[in-house]
Amino acid sequence: xxxxxxxxxxxxxxxxxxxxxxxxxxxxxxxxxxxxxxxxxxxxxxxxxxxxxxxxxxxxxxxxxxxxxxxxxxxxxxxxxxxxxxxxxxxxxxxxxxxxxxxxxxxxxxxxxxxxxxxxxxxxxxxxxx
Numbered sequence: 001x002x003x004x005x006x007x008x009x010x011x012x013x014x015x016x017x018x019x020x021x022x023x024x025x026x027x028x029x030x031x032x033x034x035x036x037x038x039x040x041x042x043x044x045x046x047x048x049x050x051x052x053x054x055x056x057x058x059x060x061x062x063x064x065x066x067x068x069x070x071x072x073x074x075x076x077x078x079x080x081x082x083x084x085x086x087x088x089x090x091x092x093x094x095x096x097x098x099x100x101x102x103x104x105x106x107x108x109x110x111x112x113x114x115x116x117x118x119x120x121x122x123x124x125x126x127x128x129x130x
Contacts, residue, residue, distance in 0.1 A: 045070060046118040048096075055128035062099040066118050069093055073117045076107065076127070084112065103129065 048065040062074065074088040087101045112127045 044121065046116065046121045046123055049116055049123040049125060051114055051125045051127060054126075055130045056103065057130045058103055060101045060103065060114075060127070062101070062114065062116070063096065064116055064118075064123070065096050066092055066094060070119045072097070074099065074101075075115045075117070077113045077115055079111055079113070081113075 045067050046064060047067070048063065050063045052061050052063075064072075066072065069091065072088065072090065072092045073086060075086050076084045078084055085106065088099055107129045109129055112129060114125045114127050116123045116125075
């Protein structure tokens with residue numbers, strides 16, 4: 001870094017061949033700007049989705065969290081994405097949610113997906129039925 005003084009009392013810095021100038025520092029007021037960085041998860045409507053046990057034989061348990069009151073729909077879909085059954089569809093309150101679904105031979109053995117839809121967001125979890 002090369003430092004030189006110009007005739008106008010501005011200080012010029014020559015860094016990597018690109019010159020730029022700064023006015024001399026004067027005593028005075030320093031202004032600052034405060035900002036916060038929000039985690040991307042703070043904006044999510046649907047989070048912490050868990051299904052258990054997996055694999056399942058008779059009863060499926062779901063846990064999830066919603067950040068505000070919203071309509072939630074829970075569907076079981078096959079591996080091709082076709083809806084098999086809608087197991088829940090209603091408005092829920094903000095916070096942690098739990099849901100239990102009894103299979104009662106409604107699903108044959110195989111692989112499925114559980115799709116939880118909250119507002120415009122959705123989460124998909126793989127499910128194995130024994």
